[in-house]
Amino acid sequence: MTLPAFADDTPAQDKPAAHHARMTWEERFTQANLAHDGHLTLEEAKHGYHAIARHFGDVDVDGKGYVTENDIRAWHASQKTAREHLKAAEDPLRPRNAFQQHAFTKQQTFKTSADQIVPGPAASPRQMEAASDKP
Structure with a gap:
């Protein structure tokens, strides 16, 4: 009696490598x-x-x-x-995660021409200095 041949019956040296490593x-x-x-x-x-x-x-x-x-x-x-x-190198226009905190979300206060303190967007130190120098 002869047994049917299966694909897995080939010797190991005849089989190609399953995964080609880099x-x-x-x-x-x-x-x-x-x-x-x-x-x-x-x-x-x-x-x-x-x-x-x-x-x-x-x-x-x-x-x-x-x-x-x-x-x-x-x-x-x-x-x-x-x-x-x-x-x-930070690119200020780079898309960010919605929950990531960065300098642009901080609230700062600045003086208007009517000398009222108004909350506003984050200002640079130079802008803050210029606002405080105005009479």
């Missing part, structure tokens, strides 16, 4: 470094590490003609710092 930058560096000397030249980067090839001049800050893992690590850190710096 390579880390260290693995990509090792794969692209054909000379295995720890130095990645522009030509090696063009064939195996395209992101570094595109930014080779930025990564090779010393102008050596090659980059090392430490050069790439420093470049990644500088890129991360630049991204965080851009995030930190």
Whole structure:
């Protein structure tokens, strides 16, 4: 008696990987470094590490003609710092969460020409100073 063949009966080595994991930058560096000397030249980067090839001049800050893992690590850190710096720059017109407090919601008081104190929107220190200087 013969048993029916099932799709799961194939050996494990014949099965394709269920999930293709992305390579880390260290693995990509090792794969692209054909000379295995720890130095990645522009030509090696063009064939195996395209992101570094595109930014080779930025990564090779010393102008050596090659980059090392430490050069790439420093470049990644500088890129991360630049991204965080851009995030930190506050844009007053950026959409905000409705419940987020910011300086524009504070109520300030200021004097009118009739010397009445009227509640109003938040004013800058310069505006407050100008309002208090008026007779």
